Amino acid sequence: MMSYLNLPLLHVFHLVAERGSFQAAASELGLPRSSVSKKIRQLEEFVGQPLLQRSTRQLQLTDVGRNLLTGTGELATVLANLHGLVDDMQATPRGKVKISASILMGQVFLVPLLGRLRRIYPEIELELSLEDKTVDLLAEKVDIAIRIGQLPDSSLIARKIGEKRWGWFASPQYLAERGTPESPQDLARHHCLVFGSHSFWPFESSDGRTEILEVTPAIKTDNSRALVDIACAGLGIIMIDPQFIVRECNAGLLAPLLTDWRHPEHSPVNLVCVGERTRAAQAVWQFLLNEFPSLAGEKG
CATH class of the missing domain: 3.40.190.10 (Periplasmic binding protein-like II)
Incomplete structure (x- = not known):
């Protein structure tokens, strides 16, 4: 039985037989002629009989070589396709x-x-x-x-x-209707929009004093896009990463709040x-x- 370890040798044998020379097979494989010759000898050692009759002008298959070529034809096709597939995958990410x-x-x-x-x-x-x-x-x-x-x-x-x-933001429409909070404690009189279970909002003052407030959600959602849209609609104040709402701030849909305070974490x-x-x-x-x-x- 042909060992899987000899499959590469079988592929070389098929190329030599089909191209009619060691040099032609070597050129196609990108190997030295001596390497191709060595691989054929290794396969012959495994089979225990010569597969090719060599002369200065041409190569001829022995009966054993002809039988091996015929009996492994489909396998050689698979090997050739595999080599082509690997080469293709290596050339272009797909x-x-x-x-x-x-x-x-x-x-x-x-x-x-x-x-x-x-x-x-x-x-x-x-x-x-x-x-x-x-x-x-x-x-x-x-x-x-x-x-x-x-x-x-x-x-x-x-x-x-x-x-x-993180920072705190609301729409100009909301601030016009409800007023602008000047300190974290003012949030108790405002509508806070909460993402998931994040109802504890930390604040750090300019002198390093930190306090954490538990806000009562006016609206809670587990969808961050919906949270921003709700704030833009004028329904309350959100705590969010400013990088996520640059477009909304540039368009005047949201404005920063409590800028004398910062979120102590990143x-x-x-x-x-x-x-x-x-x-x-x-x-x-x-x-x-x-x-x-x-x-x-x-x-x-």
């Missing part, structure tokens, strides 16, 4: 790459990059999964994710691409993946690292 991020992170930072990414790698099929929850990369078959905060799972490969901060934003990456995933990984402007010089 295949599916799944990227996971929170809704606002994806809309604000990833979506604007997709056009250029597709132009550079047209053979890569992108799947963008935007959810405001932490997903299991292995279970969800995610190739690359953007995660906010410290990563408890040490098996993840991570590169820092930025930092998440969290790293990481590009993460699990283990080895396919060639396509590696291409997307490197593209995203290069495109995020706050990468701070760390590549990987």
